[in-house]
Amino acid sequence: MIPLSYAQQRLWFLAQLEGPSATYNIPLALRLSGDLDTEALTAALADVVARHESLRTVYPEHEGTPYQHILPAEDARPALPVLTAGEVTLADVLAAESAHVFDLATDLPLQARLIRLGEREHVLLVVMHHIASDGWSIAPLLRDLAHAYRARTEGRAPGQEPLEIQYADYTLWQQEVLGEPDDEDSLMNRQLTYWQQQLADLPEEATLPADRPRPAVASYRGDTVTVHCPPGTHTALADLARESGATLFMAAQAALATVLAASGAGPDVPVGSPVAGRTDEALDDLVGFFVNTLVLRTDVSGDPTFRELLERVRATDLAAWAHQDLPFDRLVEALNPERSGARHPLFQVMLTLVQAGSTDPGADFPGLRTRAEYSATRTAKFDLTIGFDEHLTRDGRPAGLDITAEYATDLYDPETVEALLGRLLRLLGEAATHPDTPLSGLDLLDPAERSLLLETWTGRTTPVPDASLAGLFAEQAARTPDAVALSHAGRGYTYAEVDAVTNRFAHRLAGLGVGPETVVAVLMERSADLVLALLAIVKAGGVYAPLNAVDPASRLRRILADTAAPLLLVDPHLADHEIVGEAGDTRVLLVDDLTADAGTDAHPATAPEVPVHPDQWLYVMFTSGSTGVPKGVAVTHRNVAELALDHRWTGSAHRRVLFHSPHTFDASTFELWVPWLTGGTVAVAPAGVLDTAALAAVLAEESVTGLWLTVGLFRLVAEEDPAAFAGLREVWTGGDVVPPEAVRRVMDVCPGLQVVNGYGPTETTTFATSHLLHRPFAYPGALPIGRPLDNTRLHVLDEHLELVAPGVPGELYIAGAGLARGYLRRPAQ
Structure with a gap:
C-alpha cells in the first residue's frame, strides 16, 4: 500500500475530524468563448486524469490507516454534465457547484461541469480536492488540458511523453529524504530543531480583533473583499524591496504585520505562508499536493522604521525558506500548541503573493478565447487570508496590486475587513514614500476614522x-x-x-x-x-x-x-x-x-x-x-488620577462605593480612588468571602451607591436576591460573559439601576432598554475599526466608558484598539 504524503495525512485527518465539507476544495472556472467542441473537451479531461495519477487516486483506509489507491485510467473518466445559466445567475451556479463535497475514500478528487451561457459562450468549472492538487498545479493542469483539447479536435490522442514521475513516487521519496524524527542526523530532525527555536513562546492567537466572539468550533464559512493598490505605490514598494535585498512578498509581509499589530494583534505577529514544495524540476509538471505551509514570525516591537522592519522580515524569511521541508503537520505535532476547533494552530492569518495571470491558459484552446472566471467557494480556512495579486506590464514593470481578503464570516463583518484593507493600502503608500519613518509616524487612519476616534468617541x-x-x-x-x-x-x-x-x-x-x-x-x-x-x-x-x-x-x-x-x-x-x-x-x-x-x-x-x-x-x-x-x-x-477624575464619576452614583474586591485585584483601584478623589466614601466590607446574604446586608448597612462585581457574583445575586441592588445607582460587572437574563432580572426588580458591562463579552440578545456605553478611553495607538450594526445586538463593551441613558435610540459600533475593543452605542443625533 502506498502511504499518503505528510500534507495529505493532515487533510485526511481533518476530513475525519470535521466531517464532509467543501473547505478544502480548489475551484477553477475557465470561460470559453467561441465554437466549443464538447466531445473533444470531455475526452481531453479524461486524458488529463489519465496523465496525472493524483487525479484518479482515492484514499480508503486499512485498519484505520489511509493509503493511496490509484484507479486505472479506464475506470476514472470524469463526466462532464452540461448545466444552463445566464450571466446574472452564473456566480450562484459556480458557488453552488464549487461547494461539492468529496468522499475521499471513493470519489475521484476531481469534478467537472460545463455551464452553457449561450451558443458560443461556456464556462468550464473544474473542482479539485486539495488532497490531490494545489495552487501551483493549476498551470500544468491547464497546459495539459489545452494540449489534449487541441489534439482531440484534430481527431488524435494527445501523444505527450509520459511524466517522468508520479505523485506516489514523490510520496515515497519524501519519506526517504526526510528520515525519521528520532534520528538526530535526519533532515526532519534538523529542521524541527530550527523551528522549535524559531517559534518558542509563540502567541496562541495573533489576529485582527473580531466583531463577534469566536465560536467553539469554526464553521469555515467565508467571503472576500478586494481593493486595488495603484501602479505608483507598487513600483515604489518593488524598488524599496530591491534596494533592501528583499522581495515584494517580504514588503507585503512587513506591511501586513504592521497593520495587524496596530489593529490589536500585538507586536509578535505570526502569519502563515505557502511554499510550492517543488524542490526538484521533475515535480514542476505534476498535478499534486506539494505545497507546504511556513510560519513567518514578525517582531514589530520597538517602533522600527519600515525599512528596518523589512530587514527583520528578510532575515526571518530567508531562514524559514532554508528550512521549508518540514511538513507543517509534523511541526504542529512537535510544538503541541493548545488545540481548538475554533482557530488554526500556530497562526490565524495567511499571506500569499502571486503574479496575476499566472494560471492563464493563453490561446492554446483552438478556436476559443479563454479567460479565468472567478469562482468563490465562500469558505475560509483561516481568520484571514490576505492575497496579493501582482500585475505587470508586457515589459515586466509593476502595474498595480489587487489585494483580496478572504475572511471568516464567523468572526468578521465585511465593513471590518474593508477597514483593515483600507489601512493596509494607506500603510503601503506611506511606507513606500517614507520608508525611514518609524512605524508610529506612518498614518493608517482615513479622515472618517480619525474623526470618529478623536471627535465622536472622545467626548468631554x-x-x-x-x-x-x-x-x-x-x-x-x-x-x-x-x-x-x-x-x-x-x-x-x-x-x-x-x-x-x-x-x-x-x-x-x-x-x-x-x-x-x-x-x-x-x-x-x-x-x-x-x-x-x-x-x-x-x-x-x-x-x-x-x-x-x-x-x-x-x-x-x-x-x-x-x-x-x-x-x-x-x-x-x-x-x-x-x-x-x-x-x-x-x-x-x-x-x-x-x-x-x-x-x-x-x-x-x-x-x-x-x-x-x-x-x-x-x-x-x-x-x-x-x-x-x-x-x-x-x-x-x-494613571489612576486619569481614571478617578474622569467626569463620568462626578454624579451621585459613586458617592458611596463598596470596597470588597481583593486588594490584589485591580477593581480595588476603582473602589478606593474614585470615591476618595471625588469627595465620596469608601465603605469597607467585612473581611473574607461575601456570600449573597452578606453582600446584601453590607450594601444596605453602608447605603452603598456604586458597586463592582465579578460576573459570577452578579449572576448569583440576580438569581437569589436581585432586590439587594435596590438602593444602588450603578452596578459594574465584567470579565466574563454577562448573561442577558441576569441583567433583565435585575432591571425588572430595580428599574432605576444602571448596569454597566465594564469589560468582556455578553451574549447576543435584544435589549429594548439597554444600558450601553459609548466612549472608549484614548489608549495609545488605538485604532477604530467599525461600522453601524443592528441596534438590537450587543456583544462586547469596552472598559471605563461613558453611559448612555436607557432607551436613547442610537447605533451600535465596534471599536478596536491595541489594548481594548468593544461594541459601543452612539447616541442618535
Whole structure:
C-alpha cells in the first residue's frame, strides 16, 4: 500500500475530524468563448486524469490507516454534465457547484461541469480536492488540458511523453529524504530543531480583533473583499524591496504585520505562508499536493522604521525558506500548541503573493478565447487570508496590486475587513514614500476614522492636575474635611481624620526607610487598617504591592523576590503565616488599629515632605499567571488620577462605593480612588468571602451607591436576591460573559439601576432598554475599526466608558484598539 504524503495525512485527518465539507476544495472556472467542441473537451479531461495519477487516486483506509489507491485510467473518466445559466445567475451556479463535497475514500478528487451561457459562450468549472492538487498545479493542469483539447479536435490522442514521475513516487521519496524524527542526523530532525527555536513562546492567537466572539468550533464559512493598490505605490514598494535585498512578498509581509499589530494583534505577529514544495524540476509538471505551509514570525516591537522592519522580515524569511521541508503537520505535532476547533494552530492569518495571470491558459484552446472566471467557494480556512495579486506590464514593470481578503464570516463583518484593507493600502503608500519613518509616524487612519476616534468617541475630557495621589487626596480633604471618607463596621472616619492618621503612619513608614518608589508588601485582610495603610504608603512616596493570604506560599515568595520589598505590613492575626516566617531580610511590621496605635500617634499629623512625581509608581499588582509565571504590572499616580477624575464619576452614583474586591485585584483601584478623589466614601466590607446574604446586608448597612462585581457574583445575586441592588445607582460587572437574563432580572426588580458591562463579552440578545456605553478611553495607538450594526445586538463593551441613558435610540459600533475593543452605542443625533 502506498502511504499518503505528510500534507495529505493532515487533510485526511481533518476530513475525519470535521466531517464532509467543501473547505478544502480548489475551484477553477475557465470561460470559453467561441465554437466549443464538447466531445473533444470531455475526452481531453479524461486524458488529463489519465496523465496525472493524483487525479484518479482515492484514499480508503486499512485498519484505520489511509493509503493511496490509484484507479486505472479506464475506470476514472470524469463526466462532464452540461448545466444552463445566464450571466446574472452564473456566480450562484459556480458557488453552488464549487461547494461539492468529496468522499475521499471513493470519489475521484476531481469534478467537472460545463455551464452553457449561450451558443458560443461556456464556462468550464473544474473542482479539485486539495488532497490531490494545489495552487501551483493549476498551470500544468491547464497546459495539459489545452494540449489534449487541441489534439482531440484534430481527431488524435494527445501523444505527450509520459511524466517522468508520479505523485506516489514523490510520496515515497519524501519519506526517504526526510528520515525519521528520532534520528538526530535526519533532515526532519534538523529542521524541527530550527523551528522549535524559531517559534518558542509563540502567541496562541495573533489576529485582527473580531466583531463577534469566536465560536467553539469554526464553521469555515467565508467571503472576500478586494481593493486595488495603484501602479505608483507598487513600483515604489518593488524598488524599496530591491534596494533592501528583499522581495515584494517580504514588503507585503512587513506591511501586513504592521497593520495587524496596530489593529490589536500585538507586536509578535505570526502569519502563515505557502511554499510550492517543488524542490526538484521533475515535480514542476505534476498535478499534486506539494505545497507546504511556513510560519513567518514578525517582531514589530520597538517602533522600527519600515525599512528596518523589512530587514527583520528578510532575515526571518530567508531562514524559514532554508528550512521549508518540514511538513507543517509534523511541526504542529512537535510544538503541541493548545488545540481548538475554533482557530488554526500556530497562526490565524495567511499571506500569499502571486503574479496575476499566472494560471492563464493563453490561446492554446483552438478556436476559443479563454479567460479565468472567478469562482468563490465562500469558505475560509483561516481568520484571514490576505492575497496579493501582482500585475505587470508586457515589459515586466509593476502595474498595480489587487489585494483580496478572504475572511471568516464567523468572526468578521465585511465593513471590518474593508477597514483593515483600507489601512493596509494607506500603510503601503506611506511606507513606500517614507520608508525611514518609524512605524508610529506612518498614518493608517482615513479622515472618517480619525474623526470618529478623536471627535465622536472622545467626548468631554477632564483635565487632570499634575500632582501625586497623596497631593490630590490632601486637596480633597481640605475641601471636605468633615465629609465621611471611610466607613467600616458602623464607624465613620472623616477626611480630616483619615488625612491625619495616614500622615502620621506615613512618617512612621518613612522612618523605616520608605521613600519614593520603595516597594512595601502588604499582607492584610480587608479592613479600615488596610485602606489607611495603603494611603499612608502612598503619602510616604512608596509603592504598595498587595499580597493575598490565600495564595500559595510559592507565589508570595516570588512576589517578594521580584519586588525586593524591604518592608512587609502584616495583620496581627496573619503573623503566623508561612511567608512571614520566611521574610528573611524583609522587615515585618504588624499593623493593628492605626487610629489608636501609640507608635503612630507619636508622629506629626502633617503630611511628610516627600517629592513624588505623578509618573512614579503607585502600586504593583501581579497577574494571575494563567499563561505562565505571574508578572508584576506597575501603575503610576497619573494613571489612576486619569481614571478617578474622569467626569463620568462626578454624579451621585459613586458617592458611596463598596470596597470588597481583593486588594490584589485591580477593581480595588476603582473602589478606593474614585470615591476618595471625588469627595465620596469608601465603605469597607467585612473581611473574607461575601456570600449573597452578606453582600446584601453590607450594601444596605453602608447605603452603598456604586458597586463592582465579578460576573459570577452578579449572576448569583440576580438569581437569589436581585432586590439587594435596590438602593444602588450603578452596578459594574465584567470579565466574563454577562448573561442577558441576569441583567433583565435585575432591571425588572430595580428599574432605576444602571448596569454597566465594564469589560468582556455578553451574549447576543435584544435589549429594548439597554444600558450601553459609548466612549472608549484614548489608549495609545488605538485604532477604530467599525461600522453601524443592528441596534438590537450587543456583544462586547469596552472598559471605563461613558453611559448612555436607557432607551436613547442610537447605533451600535465596534471599536478596536491595541489594548481594548468593544461594541459601543452612539447616541442618535
